[in-house]
Amino acid sequence: FKSSNQQELDKVKNLILAINDKENEFKTISESDFKEKTEKFKKSVQNGSQKLDDLIPDSFALVREAAKRTLGERHYDVQLVGGLMLHKGKIAEMKTGEGKTLVSTLPAYLNSLSGEGVHIVTVNDYLAKRDCEEMSKIYNFLGLSSGFINNGQDDFTRKKNYSCDVTYATNSELGFDYLRDNMSIRSDQIVQREHYFSIVDEIDSCL
Numbered sequence: 001f002k003s004s005n006q007q008e009l010d011k012v013k014n015l016i017l018a019i020n021d022k023e024n025e026f027k028t029i030s031e032s033d034f035k036e037k038t039e040k041f042k043k044s045v046q047n048g049s050q051k052l053d054d055l056i057p058d059s060f061a062l063v064r065e066a067a068k069r070t071l072g073e074r075h076y077d078v079q080l081v082g083g084l085m086l087h088k089g090k091i092a093e094m095k096t097g098e099g100k101t102l103v104s105t106l107p108a109y110l111n112s113l114s115g116e117g118v119h120i121v122t123v124n125d126y127l128a129k130r131d132c133e134e135m136s137k138i139y140n141f142l143g144l145s146s147g148f149i150n151n152g153q154d155d156f157t158r159k160k161n162y163s164c165d166v167t168y169a170t171n172s173e174l175g176f177d178y179l180r181d182n183m184s185i186r187s188d189q190i191v192q193r194e195h196y197f198s199i200v201d202e203i204d205s206c207l
Helices: 004-021 022-025 033-045 052-071 076-089 100-112 127-142 157-161 171-182
Strands: 118-120 146-148 166-172 197-200
Touching: 004 022, 004 076, 004 146, 022 052, 022 146, 022 171, 033 052, 033 127, 052 076, 052 127, 076 146, 100 118, 100 166, 100 197, 118 127, 118 171, 127 146, 127 166, 146 157, 166 171
Parallel strands: 118 166, 118 197, 146 166
Antiparallel strands: none
């Protein structure tokens, strides 16, 4: 009998092949095409003509090409698998140096197409800021906005960054902002948007 991990890997094998089949197609597109494709994907998801899972091959291949052009980094197959597992709400165990930060851009981009926003939870303010600044090159290239939440930011900055397509923050900042929002008297005092999809980095350290 195959292990449960191997069974999960077998399930995504065809998706990995489909993503790789798209690679040559996206190598030839222009820079403006990335933002156009993002807008097209958003419309198709938000009007209900396509589900997020239908866009996995195209969206993952597009993010991979964007990463190559902006950071000079290409997602390996094992990173694609990690991205698929995170999208499915599962835990992906990766060693230090295997590119966890890059992996998160795949499900973050895909789920941001809903227009509901994505939260990426890190363990400290430094990583929230660093990861956002590094990965924003990919997001901006794709036509997405990104921001980070750090201790000491005023409410205006927090609200602006929470309204981005992708927001990086620590679990403590997210938790305290949630509590403050629920104690707010006026709606204009609320900084967070509705919660939709989150990715937790180093989940063993956040629990």
